[in-house]
Amino acid sequence: MDSVEAHLADVLAAIRPLPARELSLAEAQGAVLERAVAARWPLPPFDNSAMDGYAVLASDVAGATEGSPVTLPVLGEIAAGDTGAHELRAGACFRIMTGAAMPAGADAVVQVELTDGGREQVTISAAVPAGASVRYRGGDARPGDLLLEAGSTLGPVQVGLLAAAGHGTVLARPRPRVTVLSAGNELVEPGQPLVPGQIWESNSVMLAAAARAAGCAATRHPVLRDDTGEVLAAIKEALAGADLLITSGGVSMGGEHDVVKAALSTLGTVTFRKVAMQPGMPQGFGTVGPDRTPIFTLPGNPVSAYVSFQLFVGPAIDALLGRPSAGLRTRRAVLTADVRSPAGRRSLLRGVLGPGAAQVAQVAPVSGQASHQLASLARANALIIVPEPVTAMAAGETVDVLELP
């Protein structure tokens, strides 16, 4: 059996980052920059007022106090969006709105609250220093300044910054497109009637949702029959629109029913191996099709499929985006109950991690640790790691825990 680390290393070695392409800002959320983005224009693009008030020469109001206010004629009003050229002369002022361009010659804004709010002339009852309430051209970024580093994930603020800096589009690695397929004569679409011997398909529903939660655009293919031709056709079709494929089931050790294995053998190179973990021992990974699209063949047991997704597919998605994988958040926690683990395999037991600071958190293994027990997984928020050589741990011992997203 191979180690978890060896399998993950082989997966990551086979994945090339997606090529960057020009994305609209609406598409760009969750994308990753291949190259840094520098400012092309000053941000803000012109000196403007930070307040509603009056644009003045600071020296004209230097003596203003409440007891001895200064009155200035108002030359006009400058609203935000006013694109005209305005020029201040000494001894006068402009009424000005937040965000409006400063008139030439003005060096400060007196906020309206420090005035009588006049329109023909205004009485100002406080001095302000030069520069008061002015946002200077380039005060946030000057042309050439680094706005976003290579490798940045474009979250809401980053997308907003690109907009503010005038980018209608951005060159970035797009969110990976993932297609999830499940094959099996026993599988019935959820909500459809069932006869004994059949089960409702859930893995593709769950894995597509997990891919979405991990930042991908994911679709699930309707249930496939155990028919090599049907599976082959579906994979070929999926290849046209996916950066990553995920299958679950159909790769058992049995042989003749392994239609996924059979279909893949004609499309590329997929390696099937046993990984020293529980759940999730039978793993398959490779590349298929003309673009050598990566494909995971995950185990058919739902808990195995989900744990495998978190351990292997999540990092692969990061690799497609060209960024280092943070992996799941790790914590230390105290076991509330005894646990067991097979020798030579790393157990990833489902647990409920309690609140509390890192040092004192407790983690309770859920009842129902078999790899088909999805209801138990749905109650868990963490995976308890029992290392490969260890076969038992007792309540009160401290363990490593992976927080589920």
Added chain:
Amino acid sequence: MDSVEAHLADVLAAIRPLPARELSLAEAQGAVLERAVAARWPLPPFDNSAMDGYAVLASDVAGATEGSPVTLPVLGEIAAGDTGAHELRAGACFRIMTGAAMPAGADAVVQVELTDGGREQVTISAAVPAGASVRYRGGDARPGDLLLEAGSTLGPVQVGLLAAAGHGTVLARPRPRVTVLSAGNELVEPGQPLVPGQIWESNSVMLAAAARAAGCAATRHPVLRDDTGEVLAAIKEALAGADLLITSGGVSMGGEHDVVKAALSTLGTVTFRKVAMQPGMPQGFGTVGPDRTPIFTLPGNPVSAYVSFQLFVGPAIDALLGRPSAGLRTRRAVLTADVRSPAGRRSLLRGVLGPGAAQVAQVAPVSGQASHQLASLARANALIIVPEPVTAMAAGETVDVLELP
């Protein structure tokens, strides 16, 4: 001025959770259960094999060892999805695949690795106890068992569990639909040419992305002119398809340019107030339209708008989903530089929180703390809280920090 807590309390008091509706599983990701979901059928729905192997009576192989194997006739093969009725007689076995229904009369499965894999007859070289490699009907959940609690957010596993339990749809509070609007004559769509006095619109791009990141389905309206009629028409149109509206800008103290304020006054009740925080002092919130749709009028400065979103809109989204708001994750961290704050206002300074355990993390204020400095915000990952009465804190002091999502 009102406190941050008072404003948040008023917001939350005005929001009613969205009514639950029947959602497809594809729509259900991120939705929240109004009522608990119990199992309607046993899960798994029938006894089935956990392994590829041979379904047997455990007593028939009780004596099997490698040195003294037991040979049994194979009555047939049961594949996953086989819906036929099979019955085992003592002294024989069925070849069986993972997930296939156990034949009547069998009580264990011998995995194929412990056999010679025969098809007419099979030689079994190890004993297995009764129940070995059998997943019992109802072993994950029995009818009536609680599957998901009321208030559960439907993540990938929960959606998968609903599928496995046969639900093609689920009654849940849907992800809120959010529309973001920005009005201003100075605003130009990102990527379009600009003349002096104009800026590229970024707030609606950023806030729609933030709403998406917070679990909503969000759209942004194209830039609106400073025209009450145009703004009014856009808000009315948005009301038809949104559970929450967000505007930014257009609500300054200036008066005649406050087209958003003017438009809202005809549509509902929106309260404008000063909140004792920086950035984000001018806040507006209320309800508009026939359904009393909640609306936030956020400040026009991008940093103010974003911080306001995190403090007020995020919890409001949780309230629409009918779940308690977790709020942003709070940490304690050590300041790396001196900071200042206006008396009487809670500062939320943008900072970079370093790695490290909770006790030793450091947080560095970014340069550029003005509320228009979006490039600085894009470098931050945390908000440093300076409490209302405090006007300065020194490097080395420990502060509360909110982690940005």
